[in-house]
Amino acid sequence: MPFLIGPVLTAGTLTRRPQPTLPADGGLRLRPWRAGDAPAVYEVFQDPVMHQWHARAADSEEEVAGWIRDWHRAWEEEREAHWAVVDAGSGALLGRVALREMRLDDGTAEVAYWTVPEARGRGVATRATTALTRWALDEVGFHRLELLHAVRNEASCRVAVGTGFALEGTKRDAALQPDGRHDMHLHARVRGD
Numbered sequence: 726m727p728f729l730i731g732p733v734l735t736a737g738t739l740t741r742r743p744q745p746t747l748p749a750d751g752g753l754r755l756r757p758w759r760a761g762d763a764p765a766v767y768e769v770f771q772d773p774v775m776h777q778w779h780a781r782a783a784d785s786e787e788e789v790a791g792w793i794r795d796w797h798r799a800w801e802e803e804r805e806a807h808w809a810v811v812d813a814g815s816g817a818l819l820g821r822v823a824l825r826e827m828r829l830d831d832g833t834a835e836v837a838y839w840t841v842p843e844a845r846g847r848g849v850a851t852r853a854t855t856a857l858t859r860w861a862l863d864e865v866g867f868h869r870l871e872l873l874h875a876v877r878n879e880a881s882c883r884v885a886v887g888t889g890f891a892l893e894g895t896k897r898d899a900a901l902q903p904d905g906r907h908d909m910h911l912h913a914r915v916r917g918d
Contacts, residue, residue: 732832734832735829739803743757744757744808748813749852753811753852755811757808760793762793766818777903778881778902806824808822810844810849819841821837821839822836823837824861831868832868834871836857836870836871851883851884858888858914869913870890870913870914871911871912873899873911886912889918890914891918896909
């Protein structure tokens with residue numbers, strides 16, 4: 726049975742070229758993950774704040790190296806796109822931004838981010854998310870980006886609002902975290918916002 730509408734983005738839209746490095750304001754750069762990033766990511770995932778808001782933990786640097794390989798494979802398969810957020814001068818890891826749950830046919834994806842403890846409260850997640858959003862909507866041609874966070878995660882809510890993601894509602898009991906179920910705020914941006 727034929728579809729009555731064509732895809733927003735065609736297969737190969739992302740993988741026609743290597744995953745790009747993206748500039749961000751304030752001396753930040755979004756670059757593809759490298760195998761050598763595993764020790765730094767492992768260290769971040771030992772932080773209790775990460776355990777509070779993420780369902781995943783890291784038991785070893787080898788495990789994290791596997792995540793990085795998975796992130797590269799996800800790019801090649803156009804399922805997800807993950808970037809290391811680094812200081813453009815020193816190269817120090819400051820965080821991560823990602824497009825998850827990508828649906829090229831609909832032109833939709835979910836934005837995710839985290840920052841290392843030393844980068845929190847400095848606008849790193851906001852600047853990185855702004856750069857990623859600009860690239861996804863304006864350069865690639867995604868139509869809608871969603872951003873979900875636990876209602877109690879006020880810092881994440883500030884990032885969502887600060888990057889122009891409108892609050893669309895609350896998804897009740899939508900995420901299972903280590904301490905139980907959480908209501909999630911749903912924010913979104915569409916091309917042209």
